[in-house]
Amino acid sequence: MNSSITISKLKSQKLTAGFLTTAMALFLLALFLFSLTIGAVELSVSEISSILLDRLGFTNQNFTAVQSVVLMDIRLPRLIFTILIGTALGVSGAALQGIFRNPLVEPGIIGVSSGAALGAFVVILGLTSFIGEIPDSLKVWLLPPFAFLGGVLATFMTLRLGNYQGKVRVTILILAGVAISTLANAIIGLGIYYADDQQLRTFTFWTLGDLSAGTWQKIGIITIPIIASTLILTRMAKSLNAIALGESEAFHSGVNVEKVKRTIVFLSALCVGVAVSFSGIIGFVGLVIPHIIRMAFSSDHRIVIPLSALGGAALLILADLFARTVVAPSELPIGVVTAALGTPFFIYLLTVAKRKNLI
């Protein structure tokens, strides 16, 4: 055994994970800066840095007041909001695919999305019908907790149904997710039948996804749950590698499978519930991103989890850029863009993967 070869090999392995994460982070930063400059009001990178420096107390006025307002009140919060939502969707997609040992899983499968939609629906339609018109300022406060509650509730019902003799059975869990989603959608459908035009319009737009709603206040609320969940999920990468072999194999490799499973399902529900409550339903990011990472780099969850978090953010920035420039000054619903761009790409991935025997 040549130990110098061993060590250099080991270094290169570690380097790969570190290098890839850094590279992806830099790409995300570049994309972030680029995206800040795009829009109806001209903003260069130097003007952006001037505005930021000015806010920090270094006065060097070479920008206009309009530019400052556009950056600080519109573009910056929207982009940070987009990054957080993208991170939540990417990381939870990767973790759920890992725990279910199934590359076809996405956050919607455990009922989060439908549950959250039902929660939002209760606010938009249910409350307005029973209590009367709710002012928008109050609706902003009611929507997130209801959507989050709906998401978590649906997830726990799914988990309970999927539980048999103290163990979570994945096939039953996925079928339970389908059942719970269908039930939630049926209730929504019934409501839609009785909804008036205004309610319908509001709700439809919520289900299509909307990133323009990002404000500093909302960012303040979602940052901690999303970042904390992401960090904890990243630490579960090794356990997920073992679980990829099978649950009993993971158990015999020293993994507390039930605990890992519950933690991941809860954190994913939290992440996605919180994100979706403010942004509406944005499909495909959680499904597609982990696939791209796996095909491009490795299936090792120590790479897949962090890179899916960063990649989810990058993909959503790109999609948002597309959504707000293509029909400017108006914009396309983000959920429509991710689905419309994501589906053909996913089909392409499927055909490639099929040929290479990767799925």
Add this chain to the structure above:
Amino acid sequence: MLQANNISYQIGSKSILRNCTIKLKPRTFTAIVGPNGAGKSTLLKAITNEVKLRNGSITVNGHSSSALDSKALSRIRAVMPQHTSINFPFSIEQIIEIGRFPHHTSPVENVEIIEKVIEKTRLQSYKGRTYQTLSGGEKQRVQLARIMAQVWDKSPHPKYLLLDEPTSDLDILHQHALLGTARELMSDNLGVLAVLHDLNLAAQYADYLVFMKNGEIVKQGETREVFTKENIETTFNHPVQMLEDPTTGQTIVVSIPNHMHLEPQKEIRYA
């Protein structure tokens, strides 16, 4: 010692295991044999805490296994499953590395151990290959390498390798390579238990044989004492003949095809 004391297991009202008692000792190769559906794999699952027992207990090196968590157990015993399928493309090194997860050894040591078990299982030419592209037999060798990596460290307490039909997909070369490697690993601190289908392989490698039928252990003991025509015929309900291999002097078993069924009393003559 890894010990199952009078264990029973049932699914609904159907009894799968009845009052099985079995002791695994270090430096001993134990093989479980028996007809299909006898409960061999279930006994292995019961010993490794994968199923909930109706009664009886499992003790691991003197501790009740229910008092130990999965991490502590995984440092004492490693289990090779019958089949392992993976839905994500992992390289064989990534699979083998999972065997090192229960341990707190440095990454450098882990890479060295992985190299060594790859050499032992003669998988050098498969490095970097994707697990999913391997044949059934190659997959079994990778799984053996993984559990070898898991029990590799020297330790003060005895450890156990448990193999569930490890040779089912292997040709004769690799059957002997795998079981030979398992025997080589045996030491004063390591014992092996394998569920085996091939009676002759079991007799060639095991020091101790356990015969199972209908969820019960019908006979167990030192191989040279229990590997007899009578035990095999009662366990499998099929006529056999015991012969002596002229080269090794070992007793081997030959099963008799139904269309050549001979009178039970009549001796068979072989040229």
